[in-house]
Amino acid sequence: MKVVTFAGVSKRFDGGSHGYAVRNLDLHIGQGELVAVVGKTGCGKSTMFNLLIGLIAPTDGVIRVLGSNPFADFDALAGKIGVVFQNDRLLPWRSALDNVAYGLELRHVAKERRLAVGRDWLKRLGLEVHSEKYPHSLSGGMRQRVSIARAFATDPEILLCDEPFSALDELTGASLRSEFRRLVQETHKTGIFVTHSIGEAIDIGDRILVFCAPGHVAAEFAVPEALRELGEEGLKQRILDVMGGTGA
């Protein structure tokens, strides 16, 4: 069974531009895959995520996540999806530790247990000395690491990342990226990683989906094979060509 399936999915928002944000999207992601999604700004990547999480309903088509409809059977996927957002989205009134434990708290995990799990994750991300600090006194990179810890702490089956490192410097971004890759592989999760950096996509994905506006998959590359065939520069160029080929 595929972990994530989109079949002919479209999403059009009422009002606004009246255009489609996602149009006729087909997507199949298997257990344990780490898929990178690249695409120009505004091509519908975040909309795809929100559909997958079940925050919005598709206008057309069918979405299945672990066999459930994420919007209609909202509660069925409780604890199954972890999300690292583009910005850290920490609760400012909670310490780093309490932020990491937040997802577990919403799942009604006992306090001692969730704090222990939270401490463990902070430690894995090198933040144990900062556990009692409020988000405002952490640096941007630390905050983003706290939000990664929060997503992993609930031990979800699927991890979604929406350009989580784009606001960070290259070095920090690269180290968090390999950290993320390692965590996903170690814990046998299925990961979808949205980025607008082609280099990052090649770095992180087993498979790359190139999105074009309005939200559909314009091309797909299996990374190891494509790298062997085209070389890194060649692959980058191919992806660039696809991205530039369609839409604005």
Place this chain on the structure above:
Amino acid sequence: MRLRKEPIISGLALIGLWQLASYFFPPFLFPSVAAIGKELLAILTQGELVVGALATSARILGGMAGAFVVGGAIGLWMGRSAGFERYIHPLLIFNQGIPALSWVVISIIWFKSTEFRIWFIILMTTLPAFAFQIHDSYRAISKDLIEMSMSFRPSKWDLVRTLIWPSVLPGIMTAWKVNLGNVSRVVVVAELVGAGIGVGYELLQRQQLFDMAGAIAWTLVLVLFVVVSQGFVTMLESHFLRYRPTSERQR
């Protein structure tokens, strides 16, 4: 919190000027500072008078608690429903235009119980500020944080407890402070509707006796209540909102 010297100096200057005036005018115009102090001491120590001061305080808190509950509910409902907001917002604006004295007249005609009249007057005059402030802070809840929370699929109650409540708390504190600052003006007027006890009642008595020292002392009691209660809210604020960053540079 740090005590500045300026308010102390200006306060002492006011007291000094008053004392100076008391040498040139009869006591029913400008009683001496000592006379006022004696009255104030009596209010704060003599059982019967203490009860009067406490009665007024209780009325303030009771009325505001009612306004907080009703206004808060209206504010939240406005935040959840744009339709409701369009109907109720103009009514709140309209309400804000009604002077406290009009509510006094209306409540005398409508209600028999003095305590209920007072409660109703405070309720009606402090309700809009609660509704507006809580509506504003509800609307200001970050959409990003809501999405983040929703991605964990919380129950409705958990969402309220962990996200909505902490988000609107600063607005609630502000509303209490603002309303506490305004309510002293209203409560005295409200107590003219036949209260047999309380600051308003006492002021009326002093006016009939031309007892300026008493009148001033009772006024000071009310001021004291406002300062202390606002200080209390500020204390709560600095405890509950301690997570907020403070900027070193201030303008």
